[in-house]
Amino acid sequence: MIIHGSALSPFRRKVVLSAMEKNIAFESRDLNPYAPPVDFESMNPLKRIPIVQDGDFTLADSSAICGYFEAKHADTQALFPKEPTAYGHALWIEEYADTALFADISEGVFRPIFINQLLGKPVDHATVEETLSVALPLRLRYLESQLEDRTWFAGDSLTVADLSVYSQLVNLLHAGHLPSSESYPYLMAHFKRIQTRPSAEKLHRSETAYLGQMLEMISSRKG
Known part of the structure; x- marks a missing residue:
């Protein structure tokens, strides 16, 4: 799994911390939204970071990504309460x-x-x-x-x-x-x-x- 984002982005930070707390293996790649790659819009039509690529699946938005982590890795530390x-x-x-x-x-x-x-x-x-x-x-x-x-x-x-x-x-x-x-x-x-x-x-x-x-x-x- 690849996490794309800028090192000082708070939203990339939230996603990375979530992955680390859940012991999810990932590779981090820098993506500067002020100098984006040519395929940025195809990765996220809103042209925002972070973006996760997990095999053939691409997902943007930190909240959506954290929810995806929780659902896919339900056997790891829960970051969403059950109550x-x-x-x-x-x-x-x-x-x-x-x-x-x-x-x-x-x-x-x-x-x-x-x-x-x-x-x-x-x-x-x-x-x-x-x-x-x-x-x-x-x-x-x-x-x-x-x-x-x-x-x-x-x-x-x-x-x-x-x-x-x-x-x-x-x-x-x-x-x-x-x-x-x-x-x-x-x-x-x-x-x-x-x-x-x-x-x-x-x-x-x-x-x-x-x-x-x-x-x-x-x-x-x-x-």
Whole structure:
């Protein structure tokens, strides 16, 4: 099985972590949506990542892919709760992370810092500061309220909801704007809980190396 995507994409991150947690063997291939291959549209008509190729089967969208993993590898660690209310809540938190949280982190922090520089533009500090002070706290407070004294977002074990939220927050870590434990104690404890899992540790090392190469390229352009 091949997972196509960009190393710093939170959606590729969610899919890779899901595969690793379920011990699914895969090969990872870089796919830059800003410089896509000629067959990108045939792989996903929406021209988005990640994309999975499993034999003759091709599937796009991180949520669809994680659901596919769960159904095909039902004998491995479950990432979707069996109990109906926990299952529904896991899907909701996944959706919240994939839409609202992603929009604020990606458009309001990560892209104005990193993508702008890759495109030869200055960092948009105004957008970053506004997002960090106005929009993002609303998202983080909601997620904090959904944890309180709970270990996981839905049910009694790690689920796709936890991986989805974590995958978005990692890009705040890369950008140097991870929220503080003082402001969001439950959410940051949850983040660290996943961060120390073997799957997340291994993936973070590879992402950090990739980010270092990207920063070197940006620095050489400024030159």
